[in-house]
Amino acid sequence: MLIYDLTLEELVEFLNKHGHKKYRADQVWNWLYKQKVLSFKEMNNLPDDLITLLEENFKIEALELVLKHISQDGTVKALYSLHDGHLIESVLMKHHYGNSICVTTQVGCNIGCSFCASGLLKKKRDLTSGEIIAQIIETEKILKERISYVVVMGIGEPLDNYQNLIKFLSTINSPKGLAIGARHITVSTSGIVPKIKEYAQMGLQVNLAISLHAPNNEIRTKLMKINQAYPVEEVIGAIKYYLSVANRRVTIEYILIDGLNDTPEVAIELCKVLRGLNVYVNLIPYNEVLEAPYKRSKTETMVAFYDILMKNKIQVTLRKEQGHDINAACGQLRSQHL
């Protein structure tokens, strides 16, 4: 088991069982999440028998760096190997307000969206919470700078790995853990309606992003087969429920695909669907993948789509792309190395 898989309470319990005092758990967490050491030996305020105990029971090295690409705008894409040889990736983006990382939550994804490179790789397994945390710590080592924003938008469907996601969020948000503010964390989901409701009830202050990509079932089902299980009206219902319980603005992700979901008629339909909701729409230029038949919308089409939303008083941004020259889109680096 990875040491990062343990909550502080679980570590206290483990140490207690082996005759060590509670404050030792705080010391270990300090080494893990403040000093960010990558070996137990470096924890030099712990007694030798405790270091041996930790070494015998836990692993601290979760990921092996296989490849890293640094793009011109400073975006870092890291390909990591897990202990069982599966490959995952993390993308680090530099912004004027700080560094943000996009983490992976599963090896592959079973949701199988037709435009997504990850969706073409069936899910092999869930990542543990520790494996998700380790992506932040390891990538900080590459960057030699602190990461202060986290987006859960890498490979995988986070709400399909729910327990580990919640554990991950609690450790990175904890003041004794990585102390990343809840408002600096965003979880993106393809729209698993019952899980969104469960998530809403937890009362986390973490941002929620929903991959909508279309305002009607005809287009959305083409892109996302999960729409057959949870159609647009149910996803909108879940967003309304979330807004009523969590009272936090929701992000709507919308990739723009040429001729499919980018026409003025579709933009108007989207405005109708979202009218009156406390949401903001993040328009994302589609990153073309070899295996999918879709093309990115033309720039003028994207701008026209944006303008229609603006005119209808829907809050909207058109995402500036980062890391395009290194294939920073979800799952692309990994799929090239299989």
Ligand code: SAH
């Ligand atoms: N499974 C979750 C989170 C991971 S995908 C979800 O679907 O929300 C994160 C975001 O990247 C989603 O909005 C997804 O639609 C988008 N995405 C996937 N492939 C893409 C591509 N080739 N170009 C642009 N965005 C893509």
Ligand code: SF4
């Ligand atoms: Fe999975 Fe998200 Fe890709 Fe869809 S877009 S296949 S849910 S990772």
